[in-house]
Amino acid sequence: AQSVAQPEDQVNVAEGNPLTVKCTYSVSGNPYLFWYVQYPNRGLQFLLKYITGDNLVKGSYGFEAEFNKSQTSFHLKKPSALVSDSALYFCAVSGAGGTYKYIFGTGTRLKVLA
Amino acid sequence: SQTIHQWPATLVQPVGSPLSLECTVEGTSNPNLYWYRQAAGRGLQLLFYSVGIGQISSEVPQNLSASRPQDRQFILSSKKLLLSDSGFYLCAWRTGYNSPLHFGNGTRLTVT
DSSP: OOEEEOOOSEEEEETTSOEEEOOEEEOSSOOEEEEEEEOTTSOEEEEEEEOSSOSEEEOGGGOEEEEETTTTEEEEEESSOOGGGOEEEEEEEEOGGGOOOEEEOOOEEEEEEO | OOEEEEEOSEEEEOTTOOEEEEEEEESOSSOEEEEEEESTTSOEEEEEEEEETTEEEEOSOSSEEEEEEETTEEEEEESSOOGGGOEEEEEEEESSTTSOOEEOOOEEEEEO
16 A cells, blocks of 8 residues: 655745655555645646656756655755745655555645745 | 646535536546545545546545546546535546646535
């Protein structure tokens, strides 16, 4: 079985400060990991993915994520937060063991304060 | 380019009425298709997924069903809605299991 956990319901950060949104995963086999962002009353938008290779993955809007196999984590980061980054962020896992299931975490609400 | 259409955007239905939500994808062939439900703006619950015409995998036993009558069409149905069926329903597609999902804009269903 595959799953992801997002331990924080909400993260508050001041504009201009670095941000981190946490995600841990549990899979048998190599994970395919993803981050998405959701704005109110909209579908989710893809930010970045880790399939294999470099542990630091760069994505859209200045976001990046660090894959850590020993800690089974895939934290989302951004060096300098913007107020417009305020949204709901989801971590997801798919493809482990050849399954087509695509499982999301519970989401973390990011609030960037001006 | 590929696009996904999901309709209607909002729907208010009485308890016990039937439901049909439709999702179509353009610009790709043989996509993997997914239905999710999101309650109260939080986690996404995987309801159904399909890897081909007529192939439906159900994740949660409930009074909903899904069908894929054509390659790029995915339909979510119910014969009799319950209050607990209220939520934000999202359709999504992708090309393979290491590919990202592409979402429609969702349908907000309120069962009264």
